[in-house]
Amino acid sequence: MTGPLKHIRVLDLSRIMAGPWAGQILADLGAEVIKVERAGVGDDTRKWGPPYLKDKDGKDTAESGYYLSVNRGKKSVEVDIASADGQATIKALAAKSDIVLENFKVGTLDRYGLGPDDLKAINPRLIFCSITGFGQDGPKAQDVAYDFMIQAMGGLMSVTGAPDGEPGGGPQKVGVPIVDIMTGMYAAIAVLAALAERDQSGKGDTVDIAMLDVATAILANQAMNHLVSGDTPIRRGNKHPNIQPQDVFAVRNGHIVIAVGNDEQFQRFATAVGQPELANDDRYATNRERVKNLDTLHSLICEKLVQKDLAYWLDIFGTQKVPCGPINTVPMTFAEPQVQHREMLRELPHPLAGKVPSVVSPMRFDRAALRFDNPPPLLGEHTDDVLAVLGLTPEAAG
Template sequence: MPRPTPSSALENLRVLDLSRVRAGPTCARIFADFGADVLKIESPPGVDPNENMSGARHGYDMQNLHRNKRSLTLNLKKEAGKAVLRRLIADADLLIENFRPDVKDRLGLDFETLHALNPRLILVSVSGFGQTGPYRLRAGFDQIAQGMGGMMSVTGLQGQGPVRAGIAVADSAAGLYGAIGALVALQERAVSGKGQWVQTSLLEAQIAMMDFQAARFLVEGTVPPQAGNDHPYATPMGVYATRDGHINLGVGAEGHWRSFCGVLGRPELASDPRYDSVEKRYAARPELRILLEKIMSTQDSAYWLDACEKASVPAGPIYSVDAMFDDPQVQHLGIAQPVTHPVLGDIRVIGEPVGLSRTPASVVSPTPDAGEHNDEILAELGYDAAAIAQLRADGAI
């Protein structure tokens, strides 16, 4: 198999990734996949008591989050380690971190200090609750943000109590928003020549992901309830039982409703005065569900999906993860990207879900072992073999 070609989109950028767990690494991964030189800076093994917070080095999560990066171990408790970092900062474009604000200040990674070292540097800070305010020093984790950001109050079946999403919504969203902010800052720097401080948090990202549910309250004053697998205000839009399982329906507009009634073999329902508007169908949702599922229980899911597709009615299967990757459209999109790891062999990771016509993202290398590129990176900084050996002997790398 030919070696993948690195993306050239961001090849002129150097990114220092001092983050860990998920949100910060997600942000840095975007730059790595689009060709930036991303240095994953981490403590030497045994220095950080929480070094395994992200899971096993050769585990699926680390492999997915840190591909395309180079690894440099630095002990920032040692002055020699800090000195190496300062030399890196002098020529870097981005520094991504998710330390608690007080830890960042203690390490000398506050924006004022960094700006003095490199006025063009863009600092991307991803925190739990923000850089200021009464919660600034609280430890932030995805599930806590899901709860405080309103998501758990609208997720799950009505009356069952709060339910977390099955994925790390707040973590991933904060990483994405951090990357968006960094790209905006890079564009602005092309005009001003100056770096700036990009800030986001799990709490802010989760609230932003609430989107129309949060806007519903802000604009109308309505507190959204749990709606289970149903759309909050449109029906039939949600999960419906068939003879052999369940499918998703997306009957959101009047045209869809008329077409769907034809699919069901009950065209008269389209003009039934009980169901002839979005508002009436929503008010009659429980009885309408019973009626629809009675009809749909006569045929298998595949029948209804095929019939809906032919009638241009939005519908889709509900996959387990293995079935998801077997879907022909998913395979066509190529979002499962192959990479060869020296220990794990040939594996696949999740590619970038955005395509560029000339400079697409590419997965070219697996997650490195801790410190795998120490000598290479330090040599680029001007350290000779003796100096590198001394750093290693001093426990700085």
């Protein structure tokens, strides 16, 4: 093992996205992550396809793209936690682990004798992280949640999408399960903070992460815009609520994203579009005024940009150091020279397919370099090996 967490073992009892995303982050950082899956069934997302990974003969395997996206670098162990033997196995694993991740419905693990108090009685240094839709308490604590509904409940969809009355207007979800992903990120940060605190106190901790809390937290500037003004944020399409010009603009052969972030950049932008006088116009000279007078400014910009092709504008804005970019498809993103230079896409060895493509961690370390050698595991691939380390037989998994 390599990476800054190579001394850490994680018992990952979670499934779907949020918990497994946290586990994958920790695995990327070098931790040994033991993914416990329901015997004979596994993580729900194994069946969330098509698409499925193709084997060496070009036939579908049982490994869905969704599952593969969030379980890199882990070991899979099949355990029946409803059985006495399976519960004993979980306790044996917890006794030798640093972190437990779980996203069962509130109270489920307690009924099996595997709740935080049960496992921390065995291992007082254990960090136990529960990830749920609504947290461990409150009127909705027992409710099941999925990313889509939490994007709605957490306000994100109220500020995502085109305004009512415009083509395609109406609330939209983000194109990836952003609340699940950010919940996994917060969970990973929380358990790492608990590890740091354990170094001081010698004791583990219990962490409670709720998807709705996360969705509320990541409203960020939109939340504060409301809290300081009393106004309700609205959907503005691609227009930034606080900084202008930032939008998607039509060019002669497609679209371009412009992301001017300050007055100096706007001066360079005005020069690039052949209208340097805009930077001296009282209506547009400062960001405050550009936001107030966006309707007229937006029209002026649209008239200029639609006259030339995308390549022309990318070149001239690049020369003027104006932040901009094309709207890439997913394949185009992987073809970006910068993405290729950073080796964000790697090929990992896979027992069924020979190799599996994987979008790797964006974290880079000089001394504790990350390695990406282990693909998402097959169901139960490591059961015998992991139980052998504990001195247990395969029958102990229940």
